[in-house]
Amino acid sequence: MSVLTEVDARNRAAAGVVITHHVVAWSAMRDTVRILRELRRGAAEGVSRALEDLVDLAGAWLRSINAAPLEPSHALVGTAELAATIRDHDASGLDPHLGAQFRRLAELLDALADEPHPAARCLEEVVCRYGRLDAADPAGVYVVAQAHEIHLVEVWLSLEGLDAEVRSPHDLRGAAVRNALVLLGPPSRYFTSAWCSPGRAARIGGWLLSAPPARRVHVLTWPGHAPFDPATANLFPNTAVLPVCAAASVGDAAPGVAPGETTAQDDAIWLPPKPVAARIAKVGAWAGDRDPVPATGMRLAGERIVFYSSGIEPHPESVTWDLATAAVENVTPERVRVGTALLFRPLRSATDDELHRRADAILATRRGPGAPAAARAAKAELKAAFADAQRSARPLHPWLATKLGDAAYARHILNRLLDPAYIAPEKPGAYQALRTVLGLSSDTDGSRQALLAALRGACRHAGIEITRELIDVLRLSTGWQRELEADGHVTISGGPLLGCLDIRAVTAVDRSPRRVGRSRIGRLMRITGSPRDVVTPIDTEETT
Amino acid sequence: MSDARLPSGRRKPGERLSTRKDRHSLAIPPWMQFLRETSLVAALRPVTPARRLLIGLPTAELATAILVHGAVAALATHRFANPLQAPAPGDVGRRVSAFLNGTYRDTKLEGAGPGSATVAGTTTMTTYADTVRVLPVEFPEDRSPRPLTSAGKVLVAWRGAGYVGVDPARLHARCAATPVMVIGSHAGLSADLAQLEAMWQKAYSFTDPGHGFEAWFRHPTVVCDPGIDVPPWLVGARPALVICDGPAAWRSRLRRAFPGAAHIFVIDRRSPAGIDVIDEICAANVDSEPFAPGPPPGIEAWRIAEPLLEIRTTGSDEDLF
Numbered sequence: 001m002s003v004l005t006e007v008d009a010r011n012r013a014a015a016g017v018v019i020t021h022h023v024v025a026w027s028a029m030r031d032t033v034r035i036l037r038e039l040r041r042g043a044a045e046g047v048s049r050a051l052e053d054l055v056d057l058a059g060a061w062l063r064s065i066n067a068a069p070l071e072p073s074h075a076l077v078g079t080a081e082l083a084a085t086i087r088d089h090d091a092s093g094l095d096p097h098l099g100a101q102f103r104r105l106a107e108l109l110d111a112l113a114d115e116p117h118p119a120a121r122c123l124e125e126v127v128c129r130y131g132r133l134d135a136a137d138p139a140g141v142y143v144v145a146q147a148h149e150i151h152l153v154e155v156w157l158s159l160e161g162l163d164a165e166v167r168s169p170h171d172l173r174g175a176a177v178r179n180a181l182v183l184l185g186p187p188s189r190y191f192t193s194a195w196c197s198p199g200r201a202a203r204i205g206g207w208l209l210s211a212p213p214a215r216r217v218h219v220l221t222w223p224g225h226a227p228f229d230p231a232t233a234n235l236f237p238n239t240a241v242l243p244v245c246a247a248a249s250v251g252d253a254a255p256g257v258a259p260g261e262t263t264a265q266d267d268a269i270w271l272p273p274k275p276v277a278a279r280i281a282k283v284g285a286w287a288g289d290r291d292p293v294p295a296t297g298m299r300l301a302g303e304r305i306v307f308y309s310s311g312i313e314p315h316p317e318s319v320t321w322d323l324a325t326a327a328v329e330n331v332t333p334e335r336v337r338v339g340t341a342l343l344f345r346p347l348r349s350a351t352d353d354e355l356h357r358r359a360d361a362i363l364a365t366r367r368g369p370g371a372p373a374a375a376r377a378a379k380a381e382l383k384a385a386f387a388d389a390q391r392s393a394r395p396l397h398p399w400l401a402t403k404l405g406d407a408a409y410a411r412h413i414l415n416r417l418l419d420p421a422y423i424a425p426e427k428p429g430a431y432q433a434l435r436t437v438l439g440l441s442s443d444t445d446g447s448r449q450a451l452l453a454a455l456r457g458a459c460r461h462a463g464i465e466i467t468r469e470l471i472d473v474l475r476l477s478t479g480w481q482r483e484l485e486a487d488g489h490v491t492i493s494g495g496p497l498l499g500c501l502d503i504r505a506v507t508a509v510d511r512s513p514r515r516v517g518r519s520r521i522g523r524l525m526r527i528t529g530s531p532r533d534v535v536t537p538i539d540t541e542e543t544t
Numbered sequence: 545m546s547d548a549r550l551p552s553g554r555r556k557p558g559e560r561l562s563t564r565k566d567r568h569s570l571a572i573p574p575w576m577q578f579l580r581e582t583s584l585v586a587a588l589r590p591v592t593p594a595r596r597l598l599i600g601l602p603t604a605e606l607a608t609a610i611l612v613h614g615a616v617a618a619l620a621t622h623r624f625a626n627p628l629q630a631p632a633p634g635d636v637g638r639r640v641s642a643f644l645n646g647t648y649r650d651t652k653l654e655g656a657g658p659g660s661a662t663v664a665g666t667t668t669m670t671t672y673a674d675t676v677r678v679l680p681v682e683f684p685e686d687r688s689p690r691p692l693t694s695a696g697k698v699l700v701a702w703r704g705a706g707y708v709g710v711d712p713a714r715l716h717a718r719c720a721a722t723p724v725m726v727i728g729s730h731a732g733l734s735a736d737l738a739q740l741e742a743m744w745q746k747a748y749s750f751t752d753p754g755h756g757f758e759a760w761f762r763h764p765t766v767v768c769d770p771g772i773d774v775p776p777w778l779v780g781a782r783p784a785l786v787i788c789d790g791p792a793a794w795r796s797r798l799r800r801a802f803p804g805a806a807h808i809f810v811i812d813r814r815s816p817a818g819i820d821v822i823d824e825i826c827a828a829n830v831d832s833e834p835f836a837p838g839p840p841p842g843i844e845a846w847r848i849a850e851p852l853l854e855i856r857t858t859g860s861d862e863d864l865f
Contacts, residue, residue: 002739004739014843235818
């Protein structure tokens with residue numbers, strides 16, 4: 001099949017797509033989710049650490065039961081294990097004020113384990129509508145599952161002897177058009193994560209409705225799923241909402257639930273993702289942090305934090321990508337929000353030898369073959385004089401500050417001189433003042449400074465070359481987008497010489513006023529110790 | 545080019561050329577027809593106020609190629625008036641790009657008048673005068689000439705496109721004077737144009753996409769990567785249409801170099817980055833305008849009035865080394 005034919009088929013499928021919403025009523029699950037919500041709300045207000053773990057375990061159980069219509073008693077779902085853990089916690093007496101809820105929850109879980117998943121019958125009926133004429137033909141139905149949930153759906157399909165292809169949303173982006181696509185839950189379920197809020201996830205997943213690789217879309221929802229809103233499938237605000245056919249509800253009809261409709265009551269009992277911590281509570285002091293500047297803190301996927309300040313380099317670099325290409329753009333801290341992918345080049349990830357080799361080659365081209373050695377010697381002269389001055393314990397800072405008339409700049413220069421990569425002050429007056437303070441002869445003709453400026457330019461040029469090559473690697477690489485969407489962070493290697501790039505999704509932005517040392521701006525930092533010790537969830541702060 | 549080589553069937557400026565009916569036109573699906581019409585309208589309408597046409601598609605594959613093909617075909621059929629870059633008497637002595645004796649070359653302007661231009665080493669041009677473009681001051685000086693041979697693929701494609709009575713080289717030169725700018729991947733566009741040849745013969749050679757700024761004034765289509773550095777002279781250049789192939793292109797600094805041109809933003813509905821861009825646009829409270837012609841089912845279209853943008857200079861990186 002040619003590309004033109006495939007693209008035409010995709011456009012035709014989107015133009016004529018028929019969306020059917022199957023509402024699966026499940027009163028026991030509704031009650032279960034309601035208690036889980038209460039417990040989680042209680043956990044945020046301060047309970048035992050064991051209960052927090054229990055709520056996390058219940059969340060994982062709920063995600064499993066929302067992912068596939070396996071019988072709740074199936075070992076892969078873990079209903080019995082969760083009920084046993086709840087009873088153990090109740091018996092421990094750690095949270096006695098919640099005892100009634102624990103007992104009710106355990107009873108509901110026992111009841112759930114005794115009956116089949118009510119969505120199973122509905123899904124079976126949908127899959128059976130779309131068969132294949134020949135064994136060599138591909139399956140007529142796609143069932144969408146997150147990458148880590150595919151095996152759950154496949155187990156259920158094999159148990160039922162049904163024929164459907166289970167694919168992750170990422171794989172479906174380029175999949176061939178089939179007869180039907182089945183969503184187990186609203187599209188947002190497939191994209192919600194710590195770096196993607198439910199609202200944004202609904203917008204991102206909207207393509208499963210408006211641009212599906214199928215002529216028909218069946219959406220099955222049951223208590224525990226987020227509300228299904230077809231309006232989120234639109235890209236632009238002026239687009240008409242996609243029409244949705246409502247199928248009869250399945251399962252034990254709850255009072256007030258009309259066939260084929262969700263109600264406010266349904267919307268109220270879904271379990272939204274756990275709030276992401278937004279406030280960065282503690283920032284340890286560094287020895288070099290003498291110039292605090294106003295900064296915006298960002299928490300990143302993979303337990304990292306970073307601070308940026310408007311107007312102070314380095315600026316945040318956001319990575320924008322689509323299916324064919326990627327681009328890197330400088331943005332202001334104000335434009336960074338949850339979900340933005342930021343690019344980092346780990347310090348010195350490119351070998352110094354490679355940087356020097358390129359810089360020397362550029363310098364030799366510009367200034368002649370002897371220029372690299374002469375420039376390195378001029379740089380080494382400053383470093384050696386600075387080392388001597390430090391050994392003699394001469395007070396350099398007050399003298400340099402007096403000469404420059406700027407104490408902060410003087411401190412900055414002296415701090416930077418410790419860095420082997422630092423060459424010399426760029427401003428002519430500062431360079432001459434430093435030479436005087438260090439006891440070096442005056443560079444009257446400016447030849448040394450010109451040479452150092454040429455070396456600085458060559459180093460920048462080499463650095464820009466390496467950066468461009470790394471970004472080219474980013475553009476040409478495939479597969480990192482999937483890893484980024486799933487894990488929130490990815491490292492792309494440019495080889496032993498170029499180093500690597502680190503891309504991380506922002507999970508929270510702390511815009512509360514704070515001052516951070518200038519040297520920490522743009523530095524990727526690990527959250528040390530327990531996240532609770534460093535980061536305070538904003539919802540906790542609001543309630544206390 | 546001398547007057548002796550002028551084509552016999554000269555036409556008045558702005559007059560529409562007759563075209564041979566496309567034998568595949570009846571087979572064009574609605575989504576493809578919509579893209580062609582959109583690019584035609586965007587490329588030919590007056591440039592003020594600046595328009596931004598946003599198109600959301602189930603898949604962005606081939607979309608940019610179809611838009612480019614439609615825009616080049618429209619520019620070949622209709623004259624794109626661009627007085628900003630037409631040589632004026634005050635430009636005498638400046639470097640210009642001209643199509644001389646079947647070759648694109650950069651040369652010196654020695655005289656300019658209404659509908660005529662004199663460049664170094666040739667007589668006064670009349671018919672080809674509208675292909676002479678004043679090069680910006682800092683434009684690269686070392687471009688080698690680009691010949692268009694009569695038997696070459698490009699002119700064969702233009703001759704086969706069915707523009708009756710007009711020298712295909714003249715049409716090509718006229719389109720190259722106000723090119724279609726594509727911000728995206730040259731390799732991707734080339735591959736898509738090759739796929740389109742099943743629908744429109746010689747689509748690649750017809751649109752003749754050039755890669756990078758070196759192709760300016762020499763190709764009807766100029767393709768640049770989103771991450772490319774914007775040269776200072778580009779601010780004075782004026783394309784007929786800017787097509788942004790994806791969110792990365794929309795966010796690129798390159799796009800801001802053409803605030804007065806119409807922009808078409810192609811968004812793949814499946815791309816998460818497209819959502820972010822649209823949300824930012826919505827948050828900016830832009831003025832929305834009706835989109836005509838209306839999109840067919842399955843395609844979303846939005847027209848906005850975007851404030852003129854300026855290229856921001858990067859800050860100093862004092863004492864990084």
